[in-house]
Amino acid sequence: xxxxxxxxxxxxxxxxxxxxxxxxxxxxxxxxxxxxxxxxxxxxxxxxxxxxxxxxxxxxxxxxxxxxxxxxxxxxxxxxxxxxxxxxxxxxxxxxxxxxxxxxxxxxxxxxxxxxxxxxxxxxxxxxxxxxxxxxxxxxxxxxxxxxxxxxxxxxxxxxxxxxxxxxxxxxxxxxxxxxxxxxxxxxxxxxxxxxxxxxxxxxxxxxxxxxxxxxxxxxxxxxxxxxxxxxxxxxxxxxxxxxxxxxxxxxxxxxxxxxxxxxxxxxxxxxxxxxxxxxxxxxxxxxxxxxxxxxxxxxxxx
Amino acid sequence: xxxxxxxxxxxxxxxxxxxxxxxxxxxxxxxxxxxxxxxxxxxxxxxxxxxxxxxxxxxxxxxxxxxxxxxxxxxxxxxxxxxxxxxxxxxxxxxx
Numbered sequence: 001x002x003x004x005x006x007x008x009x010x011x012x013x014x015x016x017x018x019x020x021x022x023x024x025x026x027x028x029x030x031x032x033x034x035x036x037x038x039x040x041x042x043x044x045x046x047x048x049x050x051x052x053x054x055x056x057x058x059x060x061x062x063x064x065x066x067x068x069x070x071x072x073x074x075x076x077x078x079x080x081x082x083x084x085x086x087x088x089x090x091x092x093x094x095x096x097x098x099x100x101x102x103x104x105x106x107x108x109x110x111x112x113x114x115x116x117x118x119x120x121x122x123x124x125x126x127x128x129x130x131x132x133x134x135x136x137x138x139x140x141x142x143x144x145x146x147x148x149x150x151x152x153x154x155x156x157x158x159x160x161x162x163x164x165x166x167x168x169x170x171x172x173x174x175x176x177x178x179x180x181x182x183x184x185x186x187x188x189x190x191x192x193x194x195x196x197x198x199x200x201x202x203x204x205x206x207x208x209x210x211x212x213x214x215x216x217x218x219x220x221x222x223x224x225x226x227x228x229x230x231x232x233x234x235x236x237x238x239x240x241x242x243x244x245x246x247x248x249x250x251x252x253x254x255x256x257x258x259x260x261x262x263x264x265x266x267x268x269x270x271x272x273x274x275x276x277x278x279x280x281x282x283x284x285x286x287x288x289x290x291x292x293x294x295x296x297x298x299x300x301x302x303x
Numbered sequence: 304x305x306x307x308x309x310x311x312x313x314x315x316x317x318x319x320x321x322x323x324x325x326x327x328x329x330x331x332x333x334x335x336x337x338x339x340x341x342x343x344x345x346x347x348x349x350x351x352x353x354x355x356x357x358x359x360x361x362x363x364x365x366x367x368x369x370x371x372x373x374x375x376x377x378x379x380x381x382x383x384x385x386x387x388x389x390x391x392x393x394x395x396x397x398x399x
Binding site for chain 2: 026029030033035036038039134135138174175176182190192193205210211212213217
Protein backbone atom coordinates (compact mmCIF):
# COMPACT_ATOMS: atom_id res chain seq x y z
CA UNK A 1 0.00 0.00 0.00
CA UNK A 2 1.40 3.34 -1.04
CA UNK A 3 1.22 6.76 0.53
CA UNK A 4 -1.25 9.03 -1.28
CA UNK A 5 -0.39 12.69 -1.63
CA UNK A 6 -3.82 14.28 -1.31
CA UNK A 7 -2.38 17.75 -1.95
CA UNK A 8 -1.04 16.56 -5.25
CA UNK A 9 -4.39 14.95 -6.08
CA UNK A 10 -6.13 18.29 -5.62
CA UNK A 11 -3.19 20.14 -7.22
CA UNK A 12 -2.61 22.19 -4.07
CA UNK A 13 0.31 23.43 -1.98
CA UNK A 14 0.49 22.16 1.58
CA UNK A 15 -0.27 25.70 2.75
CA UNK A 16 -3.66 25.70 1.00
CA UNK A 17 -6.51 27.21 2.97
CA UNK A 18 -9.93 25.61 3.41
CA UNK A 19 -11.25 27.90 0.68
CA UNK A 20 -8.44 26.80 -1.65
CA UNK A 21 -9.37 23.16 -0.99
CA UNK A 22 -13.00 23.83 -1.73
CA UNK A 23 -12.18 25.72 -4.92
CA UNK A 24 -9.78 23.04 -6.12
CA UNK A 25 -12.29 20.30 -5.38
CA UNK A 26 -15.06 22.11 -7.25
CA UNK A 27 -12.79 22.80 -10.21
CA UNK A 28 -11.64 19.20 -10.51
CA UNK A 29 -15.04 17.73 -9.74
CA UNK A 30 -16.50 19.70 -12.65
CA UNK A 31 -13.83 18.23 -14.87
CA UNK A 32 -14.01 14.59 -13.79
CA UNK A 33 -17.56 14.24 -12.48
CA UNK A 34 -18.99 10.92 -13.73
CA UNK A 35 -22.20 12.62 -14.85
CA UNK A 36 -20.10 14.70 -17.21
CA UNK A 37 -17.94 11.76 -18.31
CA UNK A 38 -20.34 8.91 -18.97
CA UNK A 39 -18.79 5.45 -19.39
CA UNK A 40 -15.31 6.86 -18.73
CA UNK A 41 -13.68 4.64 -16.15
CA UNK A 42 -10.51 6.73 -15.92
CA UNK A 43 -12.54 9.88 -15.12
CA UNK A 44 -14.55 7.93 -12.56
CA UNK A 45 -11.38 6.69 -10.90
CA UNK A 46 -9.91 10.19 -10.86
CA UNK A 47 -13.13 11.54 -9.39
CA UNK A 48 -12.98 8.96 -6.62
CA UNK A 49 -9.42 10.06 -5.84
CA UNK A 50 -10.51 13.71 -5.80
CA UNK A 51 -13.41 12.87 -3.51
CA UNK A 52 -11.13 11.02 -1.14
CA UNK A 53 -8.59 13.85 -1.09
CA UNK A 54 -11.37 16.32 -0.41
CA UNK A 55 -12.75 14.13 2.34
CA UNK A 56 -9.44 14.39 4.13
CA UNK A 57 -8.31 17.92 3.35
CA UNK A 58 -11.67 19.61 3.91
CA UNK A 59 -12.01 18.06 7.35
CA UNK A 60 -9.71 19.89 9.82
CA UNK A 61 -9.21 16.85 12.06
CA UNK A 62 -8.47 14.44 9.27
CA UNK A 63 -6.17 16.96 7.62
CA UNK A 64 -4.32 17.50 10.89
CA UNK A 65 -3.75 13.80 11.30
CA UNK A 66 -2.73 13.41 7.68
CA UNK A 67 -0.30 16.36 7.88
CA UNK A 68 1.12 15.16 11.15
CA UNK A 69 2.00 11.66 10.09
CA UNK A 70 2.47 12.14 6.37
CA UNK A 71 4.61 9.37 4.97
CA UNK A 72 4.81 7.73 8.40
CA UNK A 73 1.11 6.97 8.13
CA UNK A 74 1.76 3.28 8.75
CA UNK A 75 2.76 4.11 12.29
CA UNK A 76 -0.08 6.57 12.79
CA UNK A 77 -2.19 4.17 14.76
CA UNK A 78 0.71 3.32 17.02
CA UNK A 79 1.50 7.02 17.61
CA UNK A 80 -2.16 7.68 18.27
CA UNK A 81 -2.28 4.96 20.90
CA UNK A 82 0.81 6.34 22.57
CA UNK A 83 -0.72 9.79 22.59
CA UNK A 84 -3.93 8.51 24.06
CA UNK A 85 -2.07 6.80 26.83
CA UNK A 86 -0.32 10.07 27.63
CA UNK A 87 -3.59 11.96 27.68
CA UNK A 88 -6.17 11.48 30.34
CA UNK A 89 -9.04 11.98 27.89
CA UNK A 90 -10.16 10.22 24.75
CA UNK A 91 -9.53 11.63 21.34
CA UNK A 92 -12.39 12.98 19.27
CA UNK A 93 -12.23 10.49 16.40
CA UNK A 94 -12.35 11.30 12.76
CA UNK A 95 -15.93 10.92 11.69
CA UNK A 96 -17.41 14.29 12.50
CA UNK A 97 -16.25 16.48 9.65
CA UNK A 98 -18.60 18.30 7.34
CA UNK A 99 -18.25 16.77 3.94
CA UNK A 100 -18.49 19.16 1.04
CA UNK A 101 -18.20 16.49 -1.54
CA UNK A 102 -20.68 14.89 -3.80
CA UNK A 103 -22.67 11.77 -3.12
CA UNK A 104 -24.27 10.26 -6.17
CA UNK A 105 -26.18 7.13 -6.94
CA UNK A 106 -23.15 5.53 -8.52
CA UNK A 107 -20.37 3.94 -6.61
CA UNK A 108 -18.21 6.86 -5.53
CA UNK A 109 -17.28 5.43 -2.16
CA UNK A 110 -14.42 3.21 -3.22
CA UNK A 111 -11.92 4.83 -0.92
CA UNK A 112 -8.37 3.58 -1.00
CA UNK A 113 -6.81 1.12 1.41
CA UNK A 114 -4.58 3.98 2.50
CA UNK A 115 -7.61 5.97 3.61
CA UNK A 116 -9.20 2.97 5.34
CA UNK A 117 -5.97 2.20 7.13
CA UNK A 118 -5.37 5.72 8.28
CA UNK A 119 -8.87 6.84 9.14
CA UNK A 120 -10.77 3.59 9.51
CA UNK A 121 -13.81 2.36 7.60
CA UNK A 122 -16.28 4.46 9.55
CA UNK A 123 -14.47 7.72 8.90
CA UNK A 124 -16.34 8.62 5.74
CA UNK A 125 -19.04 11.17 5.96
CA UNK A 126 -21.84 10.58 3.51
CA UNK A 127 -23.32 13.33 1.47
CA UNK A 128 -24.42 16.82 2.23
CA UNK A 129 -28.03 15.73 2.09
CA UNK A 130 -28.86 17.92 -0.88
CA UNK A 131 -29.26 15.09 -3.35
CA UNK A 132 -30.39 12.05 -1.43
CA UNK A 133 -31.28 8.88 -3.22
CA UNK A 134 -34.88 7.98 -3.79
CA UNK A 135 -34.79 5.78 -6.83
CA UNK A 136 -32.71 2.63 -6.36
CA UNK A 137 -29.29 2.34 -7.92
CA UNK A 138 -29.04 1.17 -11.52
CA UNK A 139 -26.95 -1.96 -11.98
CA UNK A 140 -24.76 -2.38 -15.03
CA UNK A 141 -23.78 -5.78 -16.38
CA UNK A 142 -22.05 -7.06 -19.47
CA UNK A 143 -23.15 -10.26 -21.10
CA UNK A 144 -21.00 -12.02 -23.64
CA UNK A 145 -22.79 -14.17 -26.18
CA UNK A 146 -21.89 -15.89 -29.41
CA UNK A 147 -23.42 -14.62 -32.62
CA UNK A 148 -25.06 -18.02 -33.09
CA UNK A 149 -26.74 -17.61 -29.67
CA UNK A 150 -28.61 -14.49 -30.71
CA UNK A 151 -30.00 -15.89 -33.95
CA UNK A 152 -33.03 -16.99 -31.96
CA UNK A 153 -34.67 -15.52 -28.87
CA UNK A 154 -33.72 -17.47 -25.82
CA UNK A 155 -34.09 -17.40 -22.10
CA UNK A 156 -31.11 -17.02 -19.84
CA UNK A 157 -30.68 -16.82 -16.09
CA UNK A 158 -28.31 -14.16 -14.84
CA UNK A 159 -27.05 -13.75 -11.32
CA UNK A 160 -26.89 -10.11 -10.36
CA UNK A 161 -25.94 -9.20 -6.80
CA UNK A 162 -26.76 -12.72 -5.65
CA UNK A 163 -30.21 -12.70 -7.23
CA UNK A 164 -31.20 -14.90 -10.15
CA UNK A 165 -32.93 -13.03 -12.92
CA UNK A 166 -34.48 -14.97 -15.76
CA UNK A 167 -34.71 -12.93 -18.89
CA UNK A 168 -35.50 -13.39 -22.53
CA UNK A 169 -32.79 -12.22 -24.87
CA UNK A 170 -34.47 -11.15 -28.08
CA UNK A 171 -33.10 -12.48 -31.35
CA UNK A 172 -31.07 -9.98 -33.33
CA UNK A 173 -29.51 -8.14 -30.41
CA UNK A 174 -26.42 -6.22 -31.55
CA UNK A 175 -22.87 -5.98 -30.31
CA UNK A 176 -22.63 -3.07 -27.86
CA UNK A 177 -26.39 -2.78 -27.50
CA UNK A 178 -27.70 -2.07 -24.01
CA UNK A 179 -31.10 -3.22 -22.87
CA UNK A 180 -32.85 -2.04 -19.74
CA UNK A 181 -34.62 -4.43 -17.41
CA UNK A 182 -36.80 -2.10 -15.38
CA UNK A 183 -37.03 -2.62 -11.65
CA UNK A 184 -34.17 -5.12 -11.37
CA UNK A 185 -31.66 -2.68 -9.92
CA UNK A 186 -31.15 -1.67 -6.31
CA UNK A 187 -34.09 -1.12 -3.97
CA UNK A 188 -35.61 2.35 -3.76
CA UNK A 189 -35.17 4.43 -0.66
CA UNK A 190 -38.23 5.29 1.45
CA UNK A 191 -40.73 3.97 -1.04
CA UNK A 192 -38.83 5.15 -4.10
CA UNK A 193 -38.88 3.14 -7.32
CA UNK A 194 -36.39 0.34 -7.79
CA UNK A 195 -33.37 0.95 -9.99
CA UNK A 196 -32.94 -0.72 -13.35
CA UNK A 197 -30.63 -3.41 -14.63
CA UNK A 198 -28.73 -2.32 -17.73
CA UNK A 199 -27.22 -5.15 -19.72
CA UNK A 200 -24.72 -4.43 -22.45
CA UNK A 201 -24.18 -7.25 -24.92
CA UNK A 202 -20.84 -8.24 -26.25
CA UNK A 203 -21.42 -10.42 -29.28
CA UNK A 204 -18.55 -12.62 -30.34
CA UNK A 205 -18.70 -13.80 -33.91
CA UNK A 206 -18.19 -17.57 -33.85
CA UNK A 207 -19.35 -18.06 -37.43
CA UNK A 208 -17.93 -17.55 -40.91
CA UNK A 209 -20.54 -14.89 -41.63
CA UNK A 210 -19.98 -11.19 -41.19
CA UNK A 211 -22.84 -9.19 -39.82
CA UNK A 212 -24.00 -5.65 -40.13
CA UNK A 213 -27.25 -5.12 -38.26
CA UNK A 214 -29.70 -7.59 -39.80
CA UNK A 215 -27.67 -8.32 -42.93
CA UNK A 216 -25.14 -11.10 -43.25
CA UNK A 217 -22.20 -11.32 -45.61
CA UNK A 218 -20.12 -14.26 -46.75
CA UNK A 219 -17.94 -15.24 -49.66
CA UNK A 220 -18.03 -18.44 -51.66
CA UNK A 221 -15.27 -19.90 -53.78
CA UNK A 222 -16.42 -20.65 -57.31
CA UNK A 223 -14.47 -22.79 -59.71
CA UNK A 224 -13.40 -21.20 -62.95
CA UNK A 225 -15.49 -23.38 -65.25
CA UNK A 226 -18.74 -22.93 -63.31
CA UNK A 227 -18.16 -19.16 -63.37
CA UNK A 228 -17.43 -19.24 -67.08
CA UNK A 229 -20.09 -21.64 -68.29
CA UNK A 230 -22.66 -21.40 -65.52
CA UNK A 231 -23.97 -24.12 -63.25
CA UNK A 232 -25.12 -24.73 -59.73
CA UNK A 233 -23.48 -24.37 -56.38
CA UNK A 234 -24.62 -25.18 -52.86
CA UNK A 235 -23.89 -22.49 -50.30
CA UNK A 236 -24.23 -22.25 -46.54
CA UNK A 237 -26.73 -19.87 -45.02
CA UNK A 238 -26.88 -19.18 -41.30
CA UNK A 239 -29.39 -21.94 -40.70
CA UNK A 240 -28.91 -24.35 -43.56
CA UNK A 241 -27.86 -24.71 -47.18
CA UNK A 242 -29.31 -23.42 -50.42
CA UNK A 243 -28.63 -24.26 -54.04
CA UNK A 244 -27.81 -21.30 -56.28
CA UNK A 245 -27.80 -21.06 -60.03
CA UNK A 246 -24.66 -19.49 -61.39
CA UNK A 247 -25.09 -17.47 -64.55
CA UNK A 248 -22.55 -18.08 -67.33
CA UNK A 249 -19.70 -15.56 -67.43
CA UNK A 250 -20.03 -14.65 -63.76
CA UNK A 251 -17.27 -12.20 -62.84
CA UNK A 252 -15.00 -12.41 -59.82
CA UNK A 253 -16.42 -10.36 -56.92
CA UNK A 254 -20.02 -10.63 -58.12
CA UNK A 255 -22.38 -10.21 -55.21
CA UNK A 256 -25.79 -11.84 -54.98
CA UNK A 257 -28.52 -11.13 -52.47
CA UNK A 258 -30.48 -13.90 -50.80
CA UNK A 259 -33.53 -12.10 -49.56
CA UNK A 260 -34.67 -12.99 -46.07
CA UNK A 261 -31.69 -15.26 -45.40
CA UNK A 262 -29.93 -12.78 -43.12
CA UNK A 263 -30.15 -12.21 -39.39
CA UNK A 264 -33.41 -11.71 -37.48
CA UNK A 265 -34.48 -8.08 -37.13
CA UNK A 266 -34.38 -7.01 -33.50
CA UNK A 267 -37.85 -7.18 -31.93
CA UNK A 268 -39.52 -7.72 -35.31
CA UNK A 269 -40.68 -11.27 -35.12
CA UNK A 270 -40.51 -13.25 -38.34
CA UNK A 271 -38.57 -10.53 -40.18
CA UNK A 272 -35.07 -11.18 -41.41
CA UNK A 273 -32.37 -9.23 -43.17
CA UNK A 274 -30.63 -10.44 -46.32
CA UNK A 275 -27.59 -12.61 -46.95
CA UNK A 276 -25.08 -11.20 -49.43
CA UNK A 277 -22.77 -13.70 -51.07
CA UNK A 278 -19.66 -12.64 -52.93
CA UNK A 279 -18.14 -15.04 -55.43
CA UNK A 280 -14.41 -15.60 -55.38
CA UNK A 281 -13.47 -17.21 -58.66
CA UNK A 282 -10.61 -19.64 -58.36
CA UNK A 283 -8.38 -19.75 -61.41
CA UNK A 284 -6.88 -23.19 -62.12
CA UNK A 285 -3.25 -23.67 -61.11
CA UNK A 286 -0.59 -26.25 -61.99
CA UNK A 287 -1.73 -26.40 -65.62
CA UNK A 288 -0.71 -29.40 -67.64
CA UNK A 289 0.96 -28.86 -71.03
CA UNK A 290 -2.24 -29.93 -72.73
CA UNK A 291 -4.26 -27.37 -70.74
CA UNK A 292 -1.73 -24.65 -71.54
CA UNK A 293 -2.01 -25.54 -75.20
CA UNK A 294 -5.78 -25.35 -75.15
CA UNK A 295 -5.83 -22.04 -73.25
CA UNK A 296 -3.39 -20.61 -75.76
CA UNK A 297 -5.79 -21.69 -78.50
CA UNK A 298 -8.60 -19.93 -76.68
CA UNK A 299 -6.48 -16.84 -76.24
CA UNK A 300 -5.82 -16.71 -79.96
CA UNK A 301 -9.58 -16.78 -80.57
CA UNK A 302 -9.89 -13.63 -78.44
CA UNK A 303 -7.06 -11.62 -79.97
CA UNK B 304 -51.01 6.10 -18.59
CA UNK B 305 -49.99 3.74 -15.79
CA UNK B 306 -50.01 5.80 -12.61
CA UNK B 307 -47.79 3.25 -10.86
CA UNK B 308 -44.91 4.45 -13.00
CA UNK B 309 -45.46 8.10 -12.22
CA UNK B 310 -44.09 9.97 -9.24
CA UNK B 311 -45.88 13.09 -8.10
CA UNK B 312 -43.74 16.21 -8.26
CA UNK B 313 -44.73 17.12 -4.68
CA UNK B 314 -43.22 13.86 -3.54
CA UNK B 315 -40.03 14.58 -5.46
CA UNK B 316 -39.81 18.02 -3.87
CA UNK B 317 -40.11 16.45 -0.45
CA UNK B 318 -37.73 13.54 -1.06
CA UNK B 319 -35.03 15.62 -2.67
CA UNK B 320 -35.56 18.82 -0.68
CA UNK B 321 -36.05 20.94 -3.77
CA UNK B 322 -38.48 23.71 -4.53
CA UNK B 323 -41.24 23.04 -7.02
CA UNK B 324 -39.97 25.97 -9.05
CA UNK B 325 -36.80 23.99 -9.73
CA UNK B 326 -38.78 21.13 -11.28
CA UNK B 327 -40.86 23.64 -13.23
CA UNK B 328 -37.69 25.34 -14.51
CA UNK B 329 -36.30 21.98 -15.63
CA UNK B 330 -39.57 21.29 -17.40
CA UNK B 331 -39.67 24.71 -19.07
CA UNK B 332 -36.12 24.25 -20.30
CA UNK B 333 -36.94 20.87 -21.79
CA UNK B 334 -34.63 19.13 -19.33
CA UNK B 335 -37.35 17.11 -17.62
CA UNK B 336 -40.66 15.88 -18.88
CA UNK B 337 -43.51 16.59 -16.50
CA UNK B 338 -46.81 14.83 -17.14
CA UNK B 339 -50.09 16.29 -15.94
CA UNK B 340 -52.84 13.84 -15.03
CA UNK B 341 -56.06 15.30 -13.65
CA UNK B 342 -54.36 18.56 -12.73
CA UNK B 343 -51.62 16.77 -10.81
CA UNK B 344 -48.05 16.83 -12.05
CA UNK B 345 -45.88 13.74 -12.29
CA UNK B 346 -42.51 12.58 -13.53
CA UNK B 347 -42.20 9.16 -15.14
CA UNK B 348 -39.92 6.81 -13.19
CA UNK B 349 -37.86 6.28 -16.38
CA UNK B 350 -36.88 9.96 -16.17
CA UNK B 351 -35.65 9.71 -12.60
CA UNK B 352 -32.04 9.10 -13.60
CA UNK B 353 -32.08 12.32 -15.67
CA UNK B 354 -33.71 14.20 -12.83
CA UNK B 355 -31.15 12.99 -10.29
CA UNK B 356 -28.34 13.88 -12.66
CA UNK B 357 -29.66 17.44 -13.01
CA UNK B 358 -29.94 17.69 -9.23
CA UNK B 359 -26.36 16.59 -8.72
CA UNK B 360 -24.98 18.92 -11.34
CA UNK B 361 -27.01 21.86 -10.06
CA UNK B 362 -26.60 21.48 -6.34
CA UNK B 363 -23.26 19.71 -6.03
CA UNK B 364 -21.36 21.44 -8.78
CA UNK B 365 -23.18 24.79 -8.74
CA UNK B 366 -24.17 24.61 -12.38
CA UNK B 367 -27.02 26.93 -13.24
CA UNK B 368 -29.96 26.19 -15.51
CA UNK B 369 -28.29 27.57 -18.62
CA UNK B 370 -25.27 25.42 -17.87
CA UNK B 371 -27.49 22.37 -17.44
CA UNK B 372 -29.07 23.03 -20.83
CA UNK B 373 -25.66 23.27 -22.47
CA UNK B 374 -24.46 20.12 -20.71
CA UNK B 375 -27.60 18.19 -21.67
CA UNK B 376 -27.15 19.23 -25.28
CA UNK B 377 -23.50 18.13 -25.30
CA UNK B 378 -24.21 14.87 -23.47
CA UNK B 379 -26.95 14.05 -25.97
CA UNK B 380 -24.54 14.80 -28.77
CA UNK B 381 -21.89 12.64 -27.11
CA UNK B 382 -24.38 9.81 -26.80
CA UNK B 383 -25.30 10.09 -30.51
CA UNK B 384 -21.63 10.09 -31.47
CA UNK B 385 -20.99 7.04 -29.30
CA UNK B 386 -23.81 5.20 -31.02
CA UNK B 387 -22.48 6.21 -34.40
CA UNK B 388 -19.00 5.12 -33.39
CA UNK B 389 -20.30 1.74 -32.24
CA UNK B 390 -22.25 1.26 -35.49
CA UNK B 391 -19.13 2.12 -37.51
CA UNK B 392 -16.99 -0.22 -35.43
CA UNK B 393 -19.46 -3.02 -35.95
CA UNK B 394 -19.46 -2.22 -39.67
CA UNK B 395 -15.68 -2.22 -39.73
CA UNK B 396 -15.89 -5.94 -38.99
CA UNK B 397 -17.03 -6.42 -42.59
CA UNK B 398 -13.66 -5.29 -43.89
CA UNK B 399 -11.41 -7.05 -41.40
